Amino acid sequence: MLxxxxxxxxxxxxxxxxxxxxxxxxxxxxxxxxxxxxxxxGGKSSLAKVIMGIYQATTGxxxxxxxxxxxxxxxxxxxxxxxxxxxxxxxxxxxxxGELLQLAAGKGKQVKEYNLLLDVGLCPQDYIxxxxxxxxxxxxxxxxxxASLLARKLKLAIYDEPEAGIDLWSFSRLTETFQKINExxxxxxxxxxxxxxILSIADEIILIADGRIVEKGKRxxxxxxxxxxxxxxxxDECTEGTDEVAECYR
Amino acid sequence: xxxxxxxxxxxxQTVAGMHDMPQGAYNIRKNGEGIIRNxxxxxxxxxxxxxxxxxxxxxxxxxxxxxxxxVILTAEGLEDMVYNSFDIGAGADVLIVAGCGIHNPGDKNxxxxxxHNFIVRKGARMRYVEKHYGEGDSHGxxxxxxxxxxxxxxxxxxxxxxxxxxxxxxxxxxTEARLYKNAHLLVTERMLTDGDQYAESKIIVELLGxxxxxxxxxxxxxxxxSRQIFYPxxxxxxxxxxxxxxxxxxxHQAQIRSIPEIAANHAxxxxxxxxxxxxxxxxxxxxxxxxxxxxxxxEETILRGFxx
Numbered sequence: 001m002l003x004x005x006x007x008x009x010x011x012x013x014x015x016x017x018x019x020x021x022x023x024x025x026x027x028x029x030x031x032x033x034x035x036x037x038x039x040x041x042g043g044k045s046s047l048a049k050v051i052m053g054i055y056q057a058t059t060g061x062x063x064x065x066x067x068x069x070x071x072x073x074x075x076x077x078x079x080x081x082x083x084x085x086x087x088x089x090x091x092x093x094x095x096x097x098g099e100l101l102q103l104a105a106g107k108g109k110q111v112k113e114y115n116l117l118l119d120v121g122l123c124p125q126d127y128i129x130x131x132x133x134x135x136x137x138x139x140x141x142x143x144x145x146x147a148s149l150l151a152r153k154l155k156l157a158i159y160d161e162p163e164a165g166i167d168l169w170s171f172s173r174l175t176e177t178f179q180k181i182n183e184x185x186x187x188x189x190x191x192x193x194x195x196x197x198i199l200s201i202a203d204e205i206i207l208i209a210d211g212r213i214v215e216k217g218k219r220x221x222x223x224x225x226x227x228x229x230x231x232x233x234x235x236d237e238c239t240e241g242t243d244e245v246a247e248c249y250r
Numbered sequence: 251x252x253x254x255x256x257x258x259x260x261x262x263q264t265v266a267g268m269h270d271m272p273q274g275a276y277n278i279r280k281n282g283e284g285i286i287r288n289x290x291x292x293x294x295x296x297x298x299x300x301x302x303x304x305x306x307x308x309x310x311x312x313x314x315x316x317x318x319x320x321v322i323l324t325a326e327g328l329e330d331m332v333y334n335s336f337d338i339g340a341g342a343d344v345l346i347v348a349g350c351g352i353h354n355p356g357d358k359n360x361x362x363x364x365x366h367n368f369i370v371r372k373g374a375r376m377r378y379v380e381k382h383y384g385e386g387d388s389h390g391x392x393x394x395x396x397x398x399x400x401x402x403x404x405x406x407x408x409x410x411x412x413x414x415x416x417x418x419x420x421x422x423x424x425t426e427a428r429l430y431k432n433a434h435l436l437v438t439e440r441m442l443t444d445g446d447q448y449a450e451s452k453i454i455v456e457l458l459g460x461x462x463x464x465x466x467x468x469x470x471x472x473x474x475x476s477r478q479i480f481y482p483x484x485x486x487x488x489x490x491x492x493x494x495x496x497x498x499x500x501x502h503q504a505q506i507r508s509i510p511e512i513a514a515n516h517a518x519x520x521x522x523x524x525x526x527x528x529x530x531x532x533x534x535x536x537x538x539x540x541x542x543x544x545x546x547x548x549e550e551t552i553l554r555g556f557x558x
Contacts, residue, residue, distance in 0.1 A: 054536055078542040090533040093469075093497070094555030103551065104541045148541065 002028040002051070002156055002188060007060030009043075009050055009211075020046045022211040024060070028156070028190070033182045035202040036192045037226070042209040044192045045087060048158045051190075052084040053077040064155065081155035085162060087192075089145040091133050097144055098128040104151040116147040119177045121170035139165040146174070150181065157181075158190040163198065175201060199223065254278075257353050258322050264415065265349030265381040266320040272347075276318040277304055282330045293317055293344070303333035303365075306346075310339030310371070318347045321364065326356025326390050331363045338406075340371040346378045350394055352418075354386035361393040368399065370406040370433075377409045384417030391419040398425045402433035404459065414441045414449065423451040429490075431459030439468040440557045443476035443504070453482040457490035457519070468496045471553050472504030483511040486519025494523040499530055499556060 009021035021043050028034060036044040049055045051062060053074040061070045069077055092100070098113050105111035114124040120143035130136065132144060142165050149157050159178075163171055179201055182189055191198055199205055205222040207215040215222055254262070258280065262268040271286075275293035278286045284304065289295050292312035296305045306317055323330060338344060354360040370376050384392030394414075402408050414421060427435050435455060443449050455464045466482045484492035496508040512521035530552050538548035 052540055054540075074536060074539040075542060075544050078540050084540050086533075086537060090531055090537050092534060092552060092555055094558040095551070099555070103538065103543065106542065152541070 001030055001065060002026075003061075003063040004028075004051070005061045005063070007050065007062065008058050009046055009055055010058045011046075011055070020211055021050065021057075024213060026206070026213060026216070028188050030155075030188055031182070031186045033178070033189045033201065033203045034191070035199050035205050036190060036208055037194060037199060037205060038208040038214070043211040044208050045160055046211075047208065048084060048160055048190065048192060051156070051158060052082055054084070081153070083149045083152055083154045083157045085145045085149045085157075085159045087160040087164065089141050091136070091141065093131065093133045095132050096128070097130050097132060100132050100144065100148055101151045104148040106152075111151055113151075116150050117144075119150055119173075119180075120144070120147045121166075121173045122147075137165075139167065139170075142166055143170070143174075146177075150177070153185075154187050156188045156190070158192070160192045161194075162191060163193060163195050171195075171197070254280075257324055261322050261324075261351030261353060261383065261385075262320055264383050265351040266318055266347050268318060268320065272316065272318045274316040274318070275306070277306075278318075278320055278322070279330075279332065280322045281325045281328055290315065292342075295319075298333060298335075301333050302331065303335070306334065306336045308336070308338045308342045308344050308374075310374075311341045312339065313343040315343075316345040316347065320348065321350040321362055323350070323352040323360050323362055324355070326354050326360055326388075327358030329359075329361045329363075331365075333365045334367070336366065336368045336376075338368065338370045338374045338376050340403075341373045342371070343375040344377070346376060348378065349381040349383070350396075351383045352385070352392040352394070354384065354390040354392050355388060356386075357389040359391040359393055361391075361395070363395045363397070365397045366399070368401065368408070370400065370402045370408050372403045373405040374403075375407045377411075379411045380413065382414045382418050382421065384419065386417075392417060393420045394418050395422045396424070398423075400425075400427040400435070402427065402429050402435060402462075404431040404433065406430075407434045409436045410438070412437065412439045414443075416442055416444070418443075418449070419445075419447050421449045421451075423449075423453075425451070425453040427453075427455045427464070429455065429457050429459060429462035429464060432461045433459055434462065435464040437464070437466045439466075439470070439480075441468075441470040441478065442473070442553075442557060443471075443478055444473040445476060446474070447476040448478075449476070450479045451481065454485070455483065455492065456485045456487060457492055458487045459490070460488045461490065462488065463491040465492070466494045468508075469498070469556055470496075470506065471499045471501065471557060472506045473501045475503050477505045479507045479509070480525075481509050481511070482523075483513065484521055484523070486512075486514045486516055486521050488516050489518035490516070490520070492519075492521045494521075494525075496523075496525040497556075498527040499553065500527055501529065 004026040007024040101113045117124040292309045294307045482494045494510045498506045508525040510523040535548045
């Protein structure tokens with residue numbers, strides 16, 4: 001269980017300090033599947049990074065299974081079982097997909113690279129020895145990033161817009177994978193997403209806007225709110241948007 | 251291995267991957283003289299009579315064979331100069347493992363200057379691996395100045411892997427290659443310098459023949475106060491292709507200069523160069539730390555991959 005109490009985050013911007021997160025209070029239970037959604041720039045990724053320790057909270061506290069982790073760095077939190085899949089994962093010259101997955105699983109630990117790659121819709125034979133460099137497309141890189149989290153036994157797994165750059169066919173396979181992990185393990189899952197399809201498989205939706213938690217609740221209760229309160233005023237004229245895209249409802 | 255002590259064996263393993271006497275032809279040079287030598291039916295190693303060094307002659311058509319020619323320097327103050335010539339017969343396919351390790355126990359400089367000449371004959375293929383390594387805690391410098399000249403005849407192919415692992419205080423590498431019709435060359439250079447080390451590498455490839463091609467890939471890491479200069483040049487004299495790529499990670503107070511040059515003297519020469527120097531990206535470190543690695547483990551992992 002993860003408890004976030006009175007948390008705020010202020011970062012130094014070009015024009016002075018910017019308050020990114022304000023008075024966040026949140027309890028995330030084991031085995032639950034949460035989706036953070038809301039407008040761009042609302043604070044979803046920042047909150048994820050504060051949980052991972054990439055950003056240090058300005059005030060407030062974070063408690064994982066009764067242990068205060070507020071002062072801990074990224075490595076220590078990772079070792080306690082928190083994982084974060086980047087929205088835009090970095091590339092590594094010379095490091096192969098297989099090696100990256102082994103690093104994720106931990107030294108000397110057995111890693112089922114083949115199954116992991118299949119779970120994210122990549123043919124293991126084609127990818128296991130590929131370098132995680134610029135020869136990979138953005139979509140391929142994202143899937144490997146997701147696999148690098150699946151390789152670990154985590155208490156809390158955060159996926160930052162896992163659907164971005166992934167084609168629709170693989171995407172349905174991916175949602176199945178997320179559901180499967182959620183059924184199989186006690187891992188608390190957080191997906192940052194705008195996709196209606198991902199929102200539909202969540203146990204709870206947390207709507208974050210303007211650095212605050214606006215709503216938190218079951219999908220059935222939150223989805224209508226998203227539609228009503230935050231929908232785009234140009235929805236009728238827009239040719240790009242569809243009913244399926246949560247981003248239109250901001 | 252007779253005549254070889256523990257230090258020698260450690261060096262041989264580091265620079266030539268040798269645990270025991272290798273299969274095939276070999277020549278081990280220690281402190282200025284050849285101490286063990288073996289020729290095979292297809293590969294002959296003959297000591298030069300006019301100057302120090304050996305002639306390695308690979309018979310035409312010899313395939314799947316290897317030659318190991320490591321050099322060990324374990325005496326302080328030794329200045330070793332050696333001339334090695336390699337004649338790779340037409341249609342042959344060989345692996346040559348060179349490499350020099352210096353264990354300098356004293357305060358005087360130890361130095362090895364190797365001058366290697368290769369002729370890769372018509373249709374032959376050669377893979378050449380050269381690793382340079384220095385060790386020893388005292389003040390004596392470990393200096394390595396290799397000069398390599400390669401001629402690749404029609405349809406020939408050469409792959410050269412030049413690696414400076416660590417501990418070499420001062421190096422000036424000079425590599426020249428001439429490619430004839432439909433000849434191909436791949437040079438990959440890997441270098442790591444730290445402390446106050448200095449490394450300079452010049453590579454000049456002349457693409458003389460029609461449809462010849464060359465790739466020069468240099469990856470280096472400069473740490474501490476070390477300095478590196480790279481000067482790879484591709485000269486196109488015919489319809490040809492060349493790609494020069496220099497990539498460096500800079501750390502601490504290191505200084506790195508990268509000066510790739512491409513020169514076309516023919517309208518159908520297609521030459522490309524790219525060069526980049528930068529720090530390890532913060533995101534790369536963070537990513538590995540989110541997988542439970544400490545910052546220094548993450549750094550080590552990134553560098554090891556980069557120099558692989």
